[in-house]
Amino acid sequence: MTGMGNGINRRRLFAASGGIALTGALAGALAACGSNTGRGGGGSGAGISQWYHQYGEPGVQTAVKRYAAAYEKADVRVQWRPGDYDRQTAAALLTDSGPDVFEVNGPLLDQIRGGQVVDLTAEVEPVKDDFNQAVLAPKIWQDKIWGIPQAVDTQLLYYRKSMLRDAGVEPPQTLDELVDGAKKLTGKKTKGLFLGNDGGVGVLGGTPLFAAGLSLIGEDGKVGFDDPAAARTLGKIRQLYADKSLLLGAPADWSDPSAFIQGLTAIQWSGLWALPQVKKALGDDFGVLPFPKDGAAGKPSVPVGAYGSAVSARSKRPAEAKAFAKWLWIDRSDYQRDFALSYGFHIPARISLARKAGQLRSGAAADAVRFATDHGYAEPLLWTTADRTAYQDALSRIIKDGANPESELKTVVRKVNAELQRVKKK
Structure with a gap:
C-alpha cells in the first residue's frame, strides 16, 4: 500500500468520517472537480455513473474500469475523484449531476437521514449473514441496509x-x-x-x-x-x-x-x-x-473499516444503479477477491470469500482474518x-x-x- 503522501488510499477508513455540512465552499469544490472520467461498460443499456475516491495502490483504477466494462446491462462510466472525495460527494449528492453509484466512507447516518441514498436491503438481505458483521452494522439504520461493504481493512x-x-x-x-x-x-x-x-x-x-x-x-x-x-x-x-x-x-x-x-x-x-x-x-x-x-x-x-457502495436517491436510474451495485459487490465474487487482494492487502467483506482466499489462509494473515471476524468493531x-x-x-x-x-x-x-x-x- 502506498503512503499517504503518494495519494489517498484505503487507510482513510480510519480517518475521521463524520457527516459533512454543505457550505458555500462546497459548491465551488464540486464545480472544481475534474471530469476525470473513464468510460466503462460494454452494455447497451442506460448510462450509470460510478464514483471512487483516489486509491493509492497501483492498478485499482484500471481494475474498477475493467469491472464496469464487463457489465452488460448498462453503460457504466467510472469517475476517479482525486482530492477531498468526501466533500465532493457531499456536494454532489445535493444536485442532479452527482453519481448514481458511489463509495462512502464510514457511517452513513447523514446521507440516510437526509434522504440522499436508497434502501439496498433487498439486494443484500439474501447474503447478509455472510458479510463481516462489524463493517455491515454502520450501513444499517432502522433495520434497513443502505450500503454494501466492499473490502475490509x-x-x-x-x-x-x-x-x-x-x-x-x-x-x-x-x-x-x-x-x-x-x-x-x-x-x-x-x-x-x-x-x-x-x-x-x-x-x-x-x-x-x-x-x-x-x-x-x-x-x-x-x-x-x-x-x-x-x-x-x-x-x-x-x-x-x-x-x-x-x-x-x-x-x-x-x-x-x-x-x-x-x-x-x-x-x-x-x-x-x-x-x-x-x-x-x-x-x-x-x-x-x-x-x-x-x-x-x-x-x-x-478496529475494522470498509468503504461501502451506495446508490444516490437523486439517480435518474435507481433500479439500474441498484442492479449494478448488486452485480459488482454481491454477485461477482471474483471481482471482490481481485479488488481486495490484487492491488494491496485487504480482507474481502464477505466471510466466505475471506476464508477461501489463498493469501489469507495461513500464518499471520489467517490470524488477522480470524481477529477481524471474531473481535472486529467499527465506529457506530x-x-x-x-x-x-x-x-x-x-x-x-x-x-x-x-x-x-x-x-x-x-x-x-x-x-x-x-x-x-x-x-x-x-
Whole structure:
C-alpha cells in the first residue's frame, strides 16, 4: 500500500468520517472537480455513473474500469475523484449531476437521514449473514441496509518473536501484560511499543474502550463508556507513555512498518496492509495480535473499516444503479477477491470469500482474518465527528499530559450525550 503522501488510499477508513455540512465552499469544490472520467461498460443499456475516491495502490483504477466494462446491462462510466472525495460527494449528492453509484466512507447516518441514498436491503438481505458483521452494522439504520461493504481493512499489533523471546516476554494477552512487556522490551536502542509518533492519540480511537468490554455507543443508543473501567484502561495507556516504553518520533508513522522492520520497536500497531512488507523483511520472525483485553469484562479488540457502495436517491436510474451495485459487490465474487487482494492487502467483506482466499489462509494473515471476524468493531452509526473530536482531544490530554482520565471522560460523556440528543431530534 502506498503512503499517504503518494495519494489517498484505503487507510482513510480510519480517518475521521463524520457527516459533512454543505457550505458555500462546497459548491465551488464540486464545480472544481475534474471530469476525470473513464468510460466503462460494454452494455447497451442506460448510462450509470460510478464514483471512487483516489486509491493509492497501483492498478485499482484500471481494475474498477475493467469491472464496469464487463457489465452488460448498462453503460457504466467510472469517475476517479482525486482530492477531498468526501466533500465532493457531499456536494454532489445535493444536485442532479452527482453519481448514481458511489463509495462512502464510514457511517452513513447523514446521507440516510437526509434522504440522499436508497434502501439496498433487498439486494443484500439474501447474503447478509455472510458479510463481516462489524463493517455491515454502520450501513444499517432502522433495520434497513443502505450500503454494501466492499473490502475490509483492519489494524493490529505486530510483534517480533525473537525480541520477545530474548527478553523472556510472552506475546501479551492482556493490557497489563502489554504494559509490563513493553517496559521489559525497552532498551537503549529499542522501544517496547510503537503506537504512532503521538503515542497513540491519533490511531487508537475506541480500541482501548472495546478492550475493556465497553463501546462508543451502546446498543441502547446511549454512551457506551460511562463506566469506571474506561478511565482505568486509558490510565494504562498513559502508563506506557510515562514509562517511556513508547517509541516517539520515528522516521515514519504507525501506518508504515519500517520502525518495526528496522528493530526500533519490538511491538508495533499497524494495518493489515503492512503484512506483506513485514513478511518479506522478517520471514517468520513475527506474529500478530489483537489489542489485548483489559479487566474481567474485557475482550480482544480489533478496529475494522470498509468503504461501502451506495446508490444516490437523486439517480435518474435507481433500479439500474441498484442492479449494478448488486452485480459488482454481491454477485461477482471474483471481482471482490481481485479488488481486495490484487492491488494491496485487504480482507474481502464477505466471510466466505475471506476464508477461501489463498493469501489469507495461513500464518499471520489467517490470524488477522480470524481477529477481524471474531473481535472486529467499527465506529457506530451514531458516533459523529463532534463525538470523535471530543474523545480524541481528551485522549491526547490523558496520554501526553497525564490528565485525570475520570474527569476527562466525564466531560466527553456530557458532550456525547448532548450530541446524541441533537442527532435524535433531527
